[in-house]
Amino acid sequence: MQGNDDMNQMKTADAAVPEEARGLDIHAHADVSNYETTGDPLLDNPKMSARNVNVYYGEKHAIMDVSLDIGGNEVIAMIGPSGCGKSTFLRCLNRMNDTIPICRVKGDIQLDGEDIYHSRQDTVLLRARVGMVFQKPNPFPKSIYENVAYGPRIHGLAHNKIEMDEIVENSLRRASLWEEVKDVLDKPGTGLSGGQQQRLCIARAIAVSPEVILMDEPCSALDPIATARIEELIDELKERFTIAIVTHSMQQAARVSQRTAYFHLGKLIEVGQTKQIFTNPQHELTENYITGRFG
Amino acid sequence: MSNETYKNTALIQASLKKRYAREKRFQWMGRFAVFLGFLFLFILLFDIVGKGLPAFTQQYLLIDLDLSADALDVAPDADAEALSRANYAGVIKSSLRDMFPEVKSRSDKRMLYRLVSVGAEYELRDRVMADPALVGTRQSLWLLAHSEAASYLKGQVDPNSPEAERRVKDAQITWLDQLHADERTKSGFNTQFFTAGDSREPELAGIRVALYGSFLTLAVTFLLAFPIGVCAAVYLEEFAPTNRLTDLIEININNLAAVPSIVFGLLGLAVFINFFEFPRSAPLVGGIVLALMTLPTIIITSRAAIQSVSPSIREAALGVGASKLQAVFHHVLPVAMPGILTGSIIGMAQALGETAPLLMIGMVAFIMDAPAGVTDPATVLPVQVFLWADSPERGFTEKTSAAIMVLMGFLIMMNALAIYLRKRFELK
Amino acid sequence: MADSLNLDQHTSHRFNEELEDVRARLLEMGGLVEEQCRKALKALTKGNLELAIEVANSDYRINEMEVEINARCMDILALRQPAATDLRVVVAIIRMTADLERIGDEAEKIGRFAQTLAERRDAGAFRGDPKHLGKLAIAVLRGALDAFARLDVSAAIETAAQDPEIDQEFESVTRLLISHMMEQPAAVKSLLRVNWCARALERIGDHAVNLCEEVIFLVKGSDVRHLSLKEVQDRFL
Numbered sequence: 015m016q017g018n019d020d021m022n023q024m025k026t027a028d029a030a031v032p033e034e035a036r037g038l039d040i041h042a043h044a045d046v047s048n049y050e051t052t053g054d055p056l057l058d059n060p061k062m063s064a065r066n067v068n069v070y071y072g073e074k075h076a077i078m079d080v081s082l083d084i085g086g087n088e089v090i091a092m093i094g095p096s097g098c099g100k101s102t103f104l105r106c107l108n109r110m111n112d113t114i115p116i117c118r119v120k121g122d123i124q125l126d127g128e129d130i131y132h133s134r135q136d137t138v139l140l141r142a143r144v145g146m147v148f149q150k151p152n153p154f155p156k157s158i159y160e161n162v163a164y165g166p167r168i169h170g171l172a173h174n175k176i177e178m179d180e181i182v183e184n185s186l187r188r189a190s191l192w193e194e195v196k197d198v199l200d201k202p203g204t205g206l207s208g209g210q211q212q213r214l215c216i217a218r219a220i221a222v223s224p225e226v227i228l229m230d231e232p233c234s235a236l237d238p239i240a241t242a243r244i245e246e247l248i249d250e251l252k253e254r255f256t257i258a259i260v261t262h263s264m265q266q267a268a269r270v271s272q273r274t275a276y277f278h279l280g281k282l283i284e285v286g287q288t289k290q291i292f293t294n295p296q297h298e299l300t301e302n303y304i305t306g307r308f309g
Numbered sequence: 310m311s312n313e314t315y316k317n318t319a320l321i322q323a324s325l326k327k328r329y330a331r332e333k334r335f336q337w338m339g340r341f342a343v344f345l346g347f348l349f350l351f352i353l354l355f356d357i358v359g360k361g362l363p364a365f366t367q368q369y370l371l372i373d374l375d376l377s378a379d380a381l382d383v384a385p386d387a388d389a390e391a392l393s394r395a396n397y398a399g400v401i402k403s404s405l406r407d408m409f410p411e412v413k414s415r416s417d418k419r420m421l422y423r424l425v426s427v428g429a430e431y432e433l434r435d436r437v438m439a440d441p442a443l444v445g446t447r448q449s450l451w452l453l454a455h456s457e458a459a460s461y462l463k464g465q466v467d468p469n470s471p472e473a474e475r476r477v478k479d480a481q482i483t484w485l486d487q488l489h490a491d492e493r494t495k496s497g498f499n500t501q502f503f504t505a506g507d508s509r510e511p512e513l514a515g516i517r518v519a520l521y522g523s524f525l526t527l528a529v530t531f532l533l534a535f536p537i538g539v540c541a542a543v544y545l546e547e548f549a550p551t552n553r554l555t556d557l558i559e560i561n562i563n564n565l566a567a568v569p570s571i572v573f574g575l576l577g578l579a580v581f582i583n584f585f586e587f588p589r590s591a592p593l594v595g596g597i598v599l600a601l602m603t604l605p606t607i608i609i610t611s612r613a614a615i616q617s618v619s620p621s622i623r624e625a626a627l628g629v630g631a632s633k634l635q636a637v638f639h640h641v642l643p644v645a646m647p648g649i650l651t652g653s654i655i656g657m658a659q660a661l662g663e664t665a666p667l668l669m670i671g672m673v674a675f676i677m678d679a680p681a682g683v684t685d686p687a688t689v690l691p692v693q694v695f696l697w698a699d700s701p702e703r704g705f706t707e708k709t710s711a712a713i714m715v716l717m718g719f720l721i722m723m724n725a726l727a728i729y730l731r732k733r734f735e736l737k
Numbered sequence: 738m739a740d741s742l743n744l745d746q747h748t749s750h751r752f753n754e755e756l757e758d759v760r761a762r763l764l765e766m767g768g769l770v771e772e773q774c775r776k777a778l779k780a781l782t783k784g785n786l787e788l789a790i791e792v793a794n795s796d797y798r799i800n801e802m803e804v805e806i807n808a809r810c811m812d813i814l815a816l817r818q819p820a821a822t823d824l825r826v827v828v829a830i831i832r833m834t835a836d837l838e839r840i841g842d843e844a845e846k847i848g849r850f851a852q853t854l855a856e857r858r859d860a861g862a863f864r865g866d867p868k869h870l871g872k873l874a875i876a877v878l879r880g881a882l883d884a885f886a887r888l889d890v891s892a893a894i895e896t897a898a899q900d901p902e903i904d905q906e907f908e909s910v911t912r913l914l915i916s917h918m919m920e921q922p923a924a925v926k927s928l929l930r931v932n933w934c935a936r937a938l939e940r941i942g943d944h945a946v947n948l949c950e951e952v953i954f955l956v957k958g959s960d961v962r963h964l965s966l967k968e969v970q971d972r973f974l
Binding site for chain 1: 625
């Protein structure tokens with residue numbers, strides 16, 4: 015299993031580098047060995063499974079020995095304080111970290127039993143199967159239609175205009191955006207409101223029919239009503255997709271997820287049923303984080 | 310607590326006046342600077358336009374011509390061949406002598422002949438050749454005035470100044486005044502300025518060659534510099550790994566942008582003309598040299614434009630499974646295009662105004678015929694300006710300014726194009 | 738109030754204070770209820786009419802406190818959205834106020850019976866019979882409140898373990914009263930009243946055990962309300 019050193023690396027501006035890669039070296043003092051995740055991180059029949067994943071940003075050890083399974087058709091929330099590695103871990107799941115030149119990933123991550131970091135694994139195919147929705151709504155500066163049609167087009171999923179129209183409509187319907195935009199499909203996607211833009215991004219992600227959707231703080235830029243709509247949407251989407259969501263809002267994690275994983279300083283501290291995590295966490299760090307105590 | 314609050318309010322109020330005064334001062338300084346800038350620009354434009362505008366008119370003199378076969382020194386039934394060799398200069402000269410019979414001395418006659426442009430005989434020849442029936446008739450024709458006579462007619466010469474200080478002599482002034490009184494002078498729009506090539510005679514000189522040359526050179530420059538520059542920028546920005554080598558390349562590109570343009574001229578001379586043996590004075594070589602000069606500018610501005618594209622767009626594209634190339638060409642480049650175009654057009658404008666490197670590769674030659682292709686000898690507008698500014702004849706002063714006006718018109722058009730393209734791309 | 742659950746360690750000091758406030762109020766309410774029980778028992782066993790009237794008419798203060806504490810807990814739920822321990826603290830306190838209020842009602846009931854019994858001359862001989870039962874019940878109540886104040890699970894379990902003793906004592910008091918009834922049928926009315934008082938004391942014990950269970954829930958996070966004492970002991974001791 016190898017990292018991404020051999021990949022064509024694409025430079026990205028600082029904003030794309032997760033917070034773990036920047037700032038102070040908070041991991042210098044952390045003890046890497048001898049910790050065990052509380053709760054039950056492993057499942058019987060996982061959609062994705064990560065084993066002993068370590069991530070380094072240059073010299074920094076951003077993720078330490080994380081093992082976590084993600085079950086099919088479940089919503090798993092990843093929470094934790096800033097710089098805890100939750101976004102980094104999420105980005106490992108569709109190899110989005112490949113775009114950061116100094117980032118190295120070690121360990122074993124599988125999708126349906128296939129090693130996604132295998133040298134024969136194609137990242138384009140992987141990202142078609144594991145879609146992503148980002149923190150800031152980032153529609154392409156093109157029309158609403160084009161935004162949704164882009165993915166299916168580059169993957170050749172539609173053979174003609176009629177099929178494409180169908181995909182676009184279905185995706186927008188599933189993202190519960192169709193009724194709002196069906197008359198303005200040729201208007202730029204960037205002209206929509208923040209919440210609509212984020213739903214457009216979700217429509218764009220589901221247009222290629224991925225199996226897993228990764229969401230990196232999808233509501234952090236949205237108002238409570240728009241947030242509620244996205245959360246409702248997540249609830250509907252879990253019928254068809256497996257969803258992993260990173261969020262800063264504990265309430266959101268509590269509302270949308272079935273399982274919750276708590277990250278702290280690069281370690282996966284505790285995993286459990288969301289109900290249990292929020293009423294009776296087993297680990298003191300989880301408890302402190304969830305109840306807003308001093309760390 | 311409340312006492313302290315009041316005290317603070319008083320203190321803040323006391324400092325407010327000073328702060329606002331400072332702000333006011335700064336604003337006035339700014340306005341003054343803007344005003345100064347506009348003033349200089351206005352003076353410059355006023356000077357150039359003032360000097361250049363007369364170049365767009367030409368002066369003509371109405372001369373009675375005896376076009377008899379005798380005077381033309383041809384047989385009455387002469388063919389075109391003979392007609393083309395007829396003595397038109399003699400006709401014009403004798404006609405002038407007839408109109409001013411009092412002129413006797415040799416030097417006076419020579420002054421008299423200098424009222425009419427050297428080009429008048431060729432004009433007359435063309436007319437006669439076009440209509441051979443003119444032979445044997447007497448015609449009153451408008452002939453182009455000599456540039457010195459024209460400058461007097463345009464009012465640029467003060468007849469009261471000492472005769473030695475001007476090129477139009479007292480005798481000529483008397484004749485011109487007489488012609489003017491007989492309504493035998495007129496002025497017209499100078500179409501020749503745009504249709505003729507360079508000439509030793511100011512009244513015959515035009516910028517056609519320079520215009521064509523500039524256009525061809527810039528076309529070559531753009532076709533070479535834009536694709537190469539953009540591709541280099543895309544590669545360096547999106548694909549190249551960050552290591553010592555790319556750092557070195559980046560530093561060198563930045564340095565290259567600061568290299569004096571004449572060095573590029575030397576390079577062009579050494580490599581393209583001496584080594585590859587490309588033709589001298591050709592827009593092809595000029596374009597290549599200017600492309601080399603413009604490349605760093607285009608690369609630097611393109612990289613800046615690509616860098617300024619939000620990384621979230623890239624991530625979005627990669628997130629739906631686009632390859633890096635697709636992400637760059639479908640999403641990053643279209644967003645960066647306005648910036649890239651602006652940078653490129655600024656680079657092209659710079660190239661348009663460049664003289665020094667073109668001098669090195671021989672685009673400074675005296676060329677009368679417009680180039681038909683990129684390998685024909687040509688000159689360019691700034692070089693033409695340079696050449697005319699160097700000429701001693703008074704008539705070239707106004708030509709210089711006129712050529713500068715044309716050059717500026719060109720630049721304004723390019724900038725307008727840049728703005729238009731920018732707006733168009735931003736709308737999408 | 739330092740404790741093992743770090744209830745005073747929130748980033749928000751206001752939240753610390755609010756949680757501290759409802760806990761202090763619950764303890765205050767507990768103290769009041771305990772006091773009522775003591776007075777009721779004393780009024781019953783000593784035949785003190787004045788005290789009996791006082792007890793019978795003081796219950797409203799407990800009711801007011803219940804309403805007040807519940808309102809504050811609602812505020813915390815709505816405004817702070819507590820999770821984990823904090824959530825359990827608030828939920829436990831809401832449930833405990835209900836138990837305490839019931840205990841208050843039982844004390845009031847005893848007060849009323851004590852009032853009538855104090856006026857009857859025939860009760861003198863046996864009004865002291867439930868005294869030991871009452872002391873036991875009050876001890877359990879006190880133990881439960883102490884366990885809550887210290888968030889002490891083992892103390893809570895030990896306290897709850899006294900419930901069977903109370904039940905036995907209640908049985909023996911009942912048997913004693915039945916034998917009295919057979920001896921003096923004329924005093925059956927008073928004897929029945931005494932028995933109802935004994936019954937109320939037994940109920941106080943049950944509610945106190947509920948309080949102990951809430952303490953266990955609060956600290957350990959698992960609901961032990963319907964587990965046997967044995968199971969609870971096995972799990973947490």
